[in-house]
Amino acid sequence: MAADTGDYPSFTFGEGLLDTVTLDRLATQRVMPRLSTDPEVLNVINTSAQHVVNLLENEGKIYGVTTGYGDSVVRAVPPELVAELPLHLSRFHGCGMGRFLSPEETRATLAVRLVTLVRGWSGVSMELVELLANMLRLDILPRIPAEGSVGASGDLTPLSYIAGALAGERDVLHKGQIKLSREAFAQEGLKEITLRPKEALAIMNGTSVMSALAGLALEQSKRIAAAATRLTSMCSLGILGNTRHFDERLFNAKPHQGQMLIAKRIREDLAPMQENHEATRMQDRYSTRCAPHVIGVLQDAMPMLESVLNTEINSSNDNPLFDPETGDVLHGGHFYGGHVCMVADTLKTQVANLADLMDRQLATLVDTRYSNGLPSNLTGATGARAPINHGFKAVQIGVSAWTAEACKLTMPASVFSRSTECHNQDKVSMGTIAARDALRVNELTAQVTAAHMMAATQAIELRLNEGELTDVMVGPRVLNQMEKVREVVPFIAEDQPMDKMLRELTDKILTGAMDVTF
Missing domain, CATH: 1.20.200.10 (Fumarase/aspartase (Central domain))
Structure with a gap:
């Protein structure tokens, strides 16, 4: 991530714990986000992503990667369709309703999800972590409907709007305008990602919206x-x-x-x-x-x-x-x-x-x-x-x-x-x-x-x-x-x-x- 601007203090994701006081300040942009450059932190993230690759190659069966989701776990996904499954997860959960989260609430949600992913237990790529961190830094805010989560299997539907945005498919608020995320990324010199096996699930299957709010x-x-x-x-x-x-x-x-x-x-x-x-x-x-x-x-x-x-x-x-x-x-x-x-x-x-x-x-x-x-x-x-x-x-x-x-x-x-x-x-x-x-x-x-x-x-x-x-x-x-x-x-x-x-x-x-x- 780019260096901080202005005189605001910063919080470095991957180094230290995020408390509610700092979360509130990140949400209101009184604290600026940074992503750790510590080799040990980055190595844990990369190793976690490689575990998914290794398991897929050696065992050939991972929940939510080669199987359907939830009750559909008994449904096997053919190898040629595994790469498409994450995007489908983000798409069929695109049914949120109600008001959209405010910019402050959305920043808090991005921050809480980023904290989880940098811990290295989720199997996501460094590319995803960096794009999510840049979304928070550059204030590229997914339009997240507030309603549609029952709060177990995580905040699947609201978090799907982050997953979809990372893939370039969802609306975001950027510089006061609503636009497609890939357009906002292009304006900031970024590019959407292709969600890898398990990555949509890693983004969506957690408590980040409720914890942020x-x-x-x-x-x-x-x-x-x-x-x-x-x-x-x-x-x-x-x-x-x-x-x-x-x-x-x-x-x-x-x-x-x-x-x-x-x-x-x-x-x-x-x-x-x-x-x-x-x-x-x-x-x-x-x-x-x-x-x-x-x-x-x-x-x-x-x-x-x-x-x-x-x-x-x-x-x-x-x-x-x-x-x-x-x-x-x-x-x-x-x-x-x-x-x-x-x-x-x-x-x-x-x-x-x-x-x-x-x-x-x-x-x-x-x-x-x-x-x-x-x-x-x-x-x-x-x-x-x-x-x-x-x-x-x-x-x-x-x-x-x-x-x-x-x-x-x-x-x-x-x-x-x-x-x-x-x-x-x-x-x-x-x-x-x-x-x-x-x-x-x-x-x-x-x-x-x-x-x-x-x-x-x-x-x-x-x-x-x-x-x-x-x-x-x-x-x-x-x-x-x-x-x-x-x-x-x-x-x-x-x-x-x-x-x-x-x-x-x-x-x-x-x-x-x-x-x-x-």
Whole structure:
């Protein structure tokens, strides 16, 4: 691969492990991809490919090379047709539906598949590895439909669009245009490949789409959890709440580590308020008082989820595998995405809980029965114009709708296994569906987060305007967060459409551009 350009750091495939943080940065082009030039790495790949050639010459029978696929394993492929079989595999799986993966999701998928192939257990040629690496480097992105995988025998249908693209037969997005992959290759001085025996199967029979999507969802979830923590501090300020709910002694008495961390962050946010204000209520509502207990569940689960996903990303997960040292053929089920499904199902449940938490906090801010003196619906209008202004009334309704939809998607996908492919694939993971669900739950929850961020900023500013809070009481961390919100959203004094602001904030939350620091 060509040398890196610009000042971006790089990740070298074949050297070191790819974690979800780096995967997210590769997907957003904040880290540039490189392919190892280490002779040992390249030798393993070449040796693995030669094992396939040797087995074919000496034994004459390899699953998916001289046999049909799946339940069709009993069907022998005549020697003169063996060379055509990989292309047929990529073609008959070209039945994906639904939306196309975004550029970020596609880059992540390419990266995860490349990690698997460079390990040398898959029997693919150096020529294929280099072309796949160049596709990622040059941003030649296969158009991959999101729907059609049951998550065992891998992501066959969506990954077939990568196999077909490598062969020059599928559409790609390149330099802002949709074109045939062979056209994009020609424009970059590359050439499509002829898929060798086992190569289409090696590309397609794995967990790369679900792992990529779940990896991006996990990194988004971290950002949402951080935002929910900061918003709890802001909500507590907005309602002039009781800062002592986050006392360190309380959380030492129930020492879940993630929960303790969330409480610590809120406590530090609210330290200026605690020093300068005594709460009038003994106990605030659960959505404020118990926020560390809600956010803390996700925070405590995150290290385990991240560890499981990192293991999956850096695994050999197609079938069959070839021992790089001996060439022995190992038939198994590493294409099964159960671990990824568990990560995604867990993420979507816990993130939807954050949507529900923030929905309740926002409802507290807009309702005069519970807001401790804030104007109805947080309207900034006063005097004669107050009767026609309704502030955040419709936004709160929208938040309720987005929260309901997020919660609806939390049904675990793993329990909906469907027997398919003539009952050969009779127990499947549904990991790809779970990963897509997790991304959608994140999107909905980020919309809730954006609305709450606008409302909480408005609430604190209203208190500041009335002299019920001062800059000293609010403190530098929350004031800094408010300044970031105000770069997108003005103080809402008169009713106005908020959809564009909501969309911009939502995008910033999901991508990390709305930085939340502690």
